[in-house]
Amino acid sequence: MSENALIRWLRERIQSRAVVGPGDDAAVLAVGGDAVVTADAFLEGVHFSPDDAPDRIGHKVIAASISDIAAMGCHPRHSFVTAGLDTRRGDTFVRELAEAMIAAAETYGAPIAGGDVTSWAAPLAVSVTVVGETRGLRPVLRSGAKPGDRLFVTGALGGSSLGRHLDAEPRVREGLHLNAEIGVSAMIDLSDGLSTDLHHLAEESGVGAVLREAAVPVSDDARRLAERDGVPAVRHALDDGEDFELLFTVPADRAARLADAWPFGVPVTEIGTVGGADVVLERADGSREPLPPHGYEHRWT
Amino acid sequence: MSENALIRWLRERIQSRAVVGPGDDAAVLAVGGDAVVTADAFLEGVHFSPDDAPDRIGHKVIAASISDIAAMGCHPRHSFVTAGLDTRRGDTFVRELAEAMIAAAETYGAPIAGGDVTSWAAPLAVSVTVVGETRGLRPVLRSGAKPGDRLFVTGALGGSSLGRHLDAEPRVREGLHLNAEIGVSAMIDLSDGLSTDLHHLAEESGVGAVLREAAVPVSDDARRLAERDGVPAVRHALDDGEDFELLFTVPADRAARLADAWPFGVPVTEIGTVGGADVVLERADGSREPLPPHGYEHRWT
Numbered sequence: 001m002s003e004n005a006l007i008r009w010l011r012e013r014i015q016s017r018a019v020v021g022p023g024d025d026a027a028v029l030a031v032g033g034d035a036v037v038t039a040d041a042f043l044e045g046v047h048f049s050p051d052d053a054p055d056r057i058g059h060k061v062i063a064a065s066i067s068d069i070a071a072m073g074c075h076p077r078h079s080f081v082t083a084g085l086d087t088r089r090g091d092t093f094v095r096e097l098a099e100a101m102i103a104a105a106e107t108y109g110a111p112i113a114g115g116d117v118t119s120w121a122a123p124l125a126v127s128v129t130v131v132g133e134t135r136g137l138r139p140v141l142r143s144g145a146k147p148g149d150r151l152f153v154t155g156a157l158g159g160s161s162l163g164r165h166l167d168a169e170p171r172v173r174e175g176l177h178l179n180a181e182i183g184v185s186a187m188i189d190l191s192d193g194l195s196t197d198l199h200h201l202a203e204e205s206g207v208g209a210v211l212r213e214a215a216v217p218v219s220d221d222a223r224r225l226a227e228r229d230g231v232p233a234v235r236h237a238l239d240d241g242e243d244f245e246l247l248f249t250v251p252a253d254r255a256a257r258l259a260d261a262w263p264f265g266v267p268v269t270e271i272g273t274v275g276g277a278d279v280v281l282e283r284a285d286g287s288r289e290p291l292p293p294h295g296y297e298h299r300w301t
Numbered sequence: 302m303s304e305n306a307l308i309r310w311l312r313e314r315i316q317s318r319a320v321v322g323p324g325d326d327a328a329v330l331a332v333g334g335d336a337v338v339t340a341d342a343f344l345e346g347v348h349f350s351p352d353d354a355p356d357r358i359g360h361k362v363i364a365a366s367i368s369d370i371a372a373m374g375c376h377p378r379h380s381f382v383t384a385g386l387d388t389r390r391g392d393t394f395v396r397e398l399a400e401a402m403i404a405a406a407e408t409y410g411a412p413i414a415g416g417d418v419t420s421w422a423a424p425l426a427v428s429v430t431v432v433g434e435t436r437g438l439r440p441v442l443r444s445g446a447k448p449g450d451r452l453f454v455t456g457a458l459g460g461s462s463l464g465r466h467l468d469a470e471p472r473v474r475e476g477l478h479l480n481a482e483i484g485v486s487a488m489i490d491l492s493d494g495l496s497t498d499l500h501h502l503a504e505e506s507g508v509g510a511v512l513r514e515a516a517v518p519v520s521d522d523a524r525r526l527a528e529r530d531g532v533p534a535v536r537h538a539l540d541d542g543e544d545f546e547l548l549f550t551v552p553a554d555r556a557a558r559l560a561d562a563w564p565f566g567v568p569v570t571e572i573g574t575v576g577g578a579d580v581v582l583e584r585a586d587g588s589r590e591p592l593p594p595h596g597y598e599h600r601w602t
Contacts, residue, residue: 019335020440020442023443023505024373024440024442024443024444024505025339025369025370025372025373025443025488025489025490026337026338026339026369026370026372026373026375026431026433026440027337027338027339028335028336028337028338028373028435028440029335029336029337029338030335031332031335031336034320034329034330034331034332035329035330035331035332035336035432036327036328036329036330037327037328037329037330037379037381037414037415037430037432038326038327038328038415039381039382039383039415039416039417039428039430040383040417041383041384041385041417041418041419041426041428043385043419043421043423043426044421044423045421045422045423046385046419046420046421047419068326068327069326069327071326071327072325072326072327072329074327078338080338080340080430081340082340082341082342082428083342084342084344084347084426113338114338114339114340115340116340116341116342116428117342118342118344118347118348119347120344120345120346120347120424121346122344122345122346122423122424122426123421123423125342125344125385125423125426125428127340127342127383127417127426127428129338129340129381129430130327131336131338131432132327134329139321139325139327139329141321141325142324142325142326143325187326188326189326204324204325
């Protein structure tokens with residue numbers, strides 16, 4: 001299949017909500033309020049494996065990108081995808097990859113509005129840009145946490161490398177609820193790992209935090225991985241990353257309201273308090289130690 | 302240098318015009334009118350060579366992307382860059398690449414507002430998204446050409462593979478002038494080559510066109526390439542691509558005004574007429590033949 005044939009095939013399947021969708025030099029989007037924009041790269045061998053099924057890769061790249069808009073407490077609206085397709089892959093791989101992207105983008109409210117298809121004799125490289133809208137909401141930044149705020153997280157953490165990182169569910173409705181109904185003070189999505197992302201949030205807010213180890217929701221995957229590698233399951237929950245859950249802070253007087261009226265299936269858990277100069281981990285026995293950011297970081301020479 | 306160190310280094314250098322710039326889950330942009338968005342992939346060995354200097358690669362990926370906003374006759378405002386950096390390249394390469402992107406994005410009015418830096422042991426893959434604004438203008442689409450309209454092109458075409466494709470100058474002011482002051486009916490930027498891009502414009506508009514071969518502005522690069530490979534220089538001008546000039550159509554009664562009051566250094570040339578059922582090439586002797594889209598297309602298995 002030529003690139004032109006692929007592009008024609010894609011254009012038949014894409015139901016964009018853009019004013020001008022795929023097929024021109026650029027898409028034209030009516031934006032309600034400010035635009036909220038995130039751009040992420042996904043590389044074979046880094047963010048997914050060469051052996052992963054194309055439909056799961058396609059789902060992940062969209063879900064992980066939309067998760068960034070969810071973490072702003074805003075409305076995802078449009079997705080743009082560019083791909084460097086590996087010429088050594090067949091048509092079936094590419095179609096399944098594309099179908100999964102289209103489906104995930106529609107599921108989470110940000111249908112594909114444009115992009116670019118190119119190919120090379122190298123591993124698959126995908127980039128996703130998601131354009132969201134504020135529609136009267138104030139975006140929730142990483143920098144709004146105040147001493148005394150309570151620290152919460154959605155879902156259960158750790159062990160996503162067993163496969164859950166491919167099946168990420170961006171917490172779009174949860175993020176909107178937290179922003180519009182609760183009034184959270186700061187929010188970030190967990191991509192690098194709780195310990196690292198908590199540092200990001202604390203650093204941007206200019207605060208410290210106390211994380212209560214016993215309160216951290218540990219996933220079944222983290223327990224399975226702990227059985228295999230002997231690392232405590234809670235360490236997996238703290239450091240593994242790619243959970244794509246929401247970590248956020250709430251003024252103390254709204255924390256009860258949050259827990260009492262939580263209308264979603266995914267659990268929400270209070271895991272600590274904002275305050276102090278550093279990010280520390282409080283053990284079950286009350287002892288405290290520094291919590292270094294042990295999560296995801298690439299290095300290059 | 303770690304990715305985190307690179308990201309810190311980048312954040313110090315980037316002067317975003319976003320409401321919320323790099324450093325949060327997403328950027329927040331105030332948009333004047335509708336948003337005009339383009340996303341493009343640039344792959345080593347396809348869109349640039351492994352031997353090209355990093356500053357020219359960095360310039361090209363931004364300039365070529367902003368060219369798409371210019372072709373809509375709209376205002377480029379923000380750039381987003383994701384990169385899969387080759388771990389086998391050194392710090393100097395990456396810094397020069399990044400500096401050139403930052404400089405080009407500022408030069409053409411769309412400072413970098415966010416992105417993503419990742420790395421792998423594979424060739425360099427870059428993706429650029431540019432967000433523009435209509436600010437009261439109607440975007441110029443490919444689909445607005447009408448029979449009787451005159452066909453124009455900026456610049457001189459062909460032979461960009463000799464190096465000019467890396468030094469592209471997006472025709473931002475020219476595109477805005479054509480949209481706001483002249484009222485062009487359709488526009489596209491020349492990335493795939495005049496013959497192919499004219500087909501794109503004609504197909505989207507549901508029209509044919511007559512291109513006068515003798516009127517096509519042939520670049521010095523096209524002539525140099527012709528001396529080397531024996532292909533007529535005008536064929537290079539018709540088919541080579543990556544000129545990043547503007548191809549556009551104007552109602553006949555505005556064509557004289559366009560040529561009489563053209564305030565830019567780059568030339569503008571009338572090269573044909575919209576009409577008929579097909580895209581045809583008119584030779585100097587008045588004979589006509591079909592003009593097939595001989596430009597750029599990748600194929601994959």
